[in-house]
Amino acid sequence: MRYLKAFLLGTLAAASLAGVALAAVSAAAMSGTVDDLRIELGPVLFLDIESTDAGTESTAGPAVGLVAVAGGLLNASAMALLARRRSAVKGNER
Amino acid sequence: MLVPEDRLEVPTGVVLRDGKLEDVARGATVAVNPAAAVVLRAGGRPLREIARDLEVAFAIDAARARDDVLRFAWQLNGLGLANVRHHHGRLWRGLQWLRLALRLLPSATLPPSLTRRLPLDTTTSWRALAGVVRALVGRALLLAAVAVVVLMPVAAVGGARSLVLAGALGASAGLALIAHETAHALALVRASPAAIVVSWRRISVIHAELTPRRRTVVAAAGPLLPATFGLAIAALAVVVRLPELAVGAAPLAGHAVGLTVITSDGRRACGI
Numbered sequence: 001m002r003y004l005k006a007f008l009l010g011t012l013a014a015a016s017l018a019g020v021a022l023a024a025v026s027a028a029a030m031s032g033t034v035d036d037l038r039i040e041l042g043p044v045l046f047l048d049i050e051s052t053d054a055g056t057e058s059t060a061g062p063a064v065g066l067v068a069v070a071g072g073l074l075n076a077s078a079m080a081l082l083a084r085r086r087s088a089v090k091g092n093e094r
Numbered sequence: 095m096l097v098p099e100d101r102l103e104v105p106t107g108v109v110l111r112d113g114k115l116e117d118v119a120r121g122a123t124v125a126v127n128p129a130a131a132v133v134l135r136a137g138g139r140p141l142r143e144i145a146r147d148l149e150v151a152f153a154i155d156a157a158r159a160r161d162d163v164l165r166f167a168w169q170l171n172g173l174g175l176a177n178v179r180h181h182h183g184r185l186w187r188g189l190q191w192l193r194l195a196l197r198l199l200p201s202a203t204l205p206p207s208l209t210r211r212l213p214l215d216t217t218t219s220w221r222a223l224a225g226v227v228r229a230l231v232g233r234a235l236l237l238a239a240v241a242v243v244v245l246m247p248v249a250a251v252g253g254a255r256s257l258v259l260a261g262a263l264g265a266s267a268g269l270a271l272i273a274h275e276t277a278h279a280l281a282l283v284r285a286s287p288a289a290i291v292v293s294w295r296r297i298s299v300i301h302a303e304l305t306p307r308r309r310t311v312v313a314a315a316g317p318l319l320p321a322t323f324g325l326a327i328a329a330l331a332v333v334v335r336l337p338e339l340a341v342g343a344a345p346l347a348g349h350a351v352g353l354t355v356i357t358s359d360g361r362r363a364c365g366i
Binding site for chain 2: 014026031
């Protein structure tokens with residue numbers, strides 16, 4: 001249960017941070033500060049901004065989800081590490 | 095800084111009863127020895143005078159009585175069980191702090207800071223909100239001002255829009271602080287009595303032992319509320335096509351880090 005909690009909270013944290021970063025870049029693109037832009041994590045799309053005559057189109061790719069899941073996994077791993085270290089300290093105290 | 099002319103005050107929610115010190119917010123009781131009871135009962139008088147009382151009552155020398163009283167006052171204050179009413183003004187204390195900081199420089203440590211415990215009424219949401227705002231509005235304004243002052247030299251180069259952005263970042267940092275602690279307090283409404291303990295480096299909402307589920311909710315609520323505000327403002331920035339607004343929301347959204355085990359809120363939310 002603890003690991004699930006840590007995973008979900010880490011996912012939420014990473015998704016929030018990625019979401020704000022995406023929003024900032026998208027807003028910049030739509031206001032005309034940034035023209036065409038494509039951000040990829042290897043083969044996976046993070047953000048694609050395309051300016052056409054009709055306007056600016058901004059697309060968030062599946063990399064956002066991957067970043068969120070990676071954040072969750074990282075948090076769960078860090079929690080496991082901390083829990084192990086704490087139980088080792090308790091064992092030494094006994 | 096704590097000097098013998100300062101006075102110790104037992105804050106609201108801390109009661110000395112039958113030789114025990116009761117912390118209503120934490121729901122905890124600490125047994126105190128007769129000397130500690132003398133110090134606590136004499137609350138409101140200068141520490142120097144209390145030391146003199148101890149010297150007479152326990153037949154100990156003046157230096158030891160003074161050291162014991164000061165040490166005990168530090169300990170109580172560190173636990174959020176006593177506030178300190180300063181004899182000297184802010185400027186004098188600031189200079190003394192600087193002097194001590196310089197002396198401690200070789201050991202790369204900062205002088206310890208005193209805490210201040212403030213009441214937080216969690217019987218209704220409005221009272222909880224009012225309690226947090228009353229306790230932290232000064233700190234939030236200071237944080238906002240410091241953020242603006244730090245960013246101003248960079249922003250000045252970028253023109254008017256950058257100056258507005260610096261202002262937005264400052265306001266967002268101050269608002270995030272209030273939102274964070276308010277969320278903790280709201281999650282505690284009707285669940286536990288509480289108090290806010292503020293020190294130079296840290297702000298804590300203290301409360302009684304909770305069920306694991308409630309503990310997770312209380313711990314996660316703090317970072318979650320400002321992060322949600324940050325996301326909402328960032329989404330609004332996309333709609334109104336104002337990138338500065340999204341950047342201004344960064345201090346709010348940054349509180350999302352508080353959901354991870356890097357921070358004490360995140361560790362408590364995960365149950366470790």
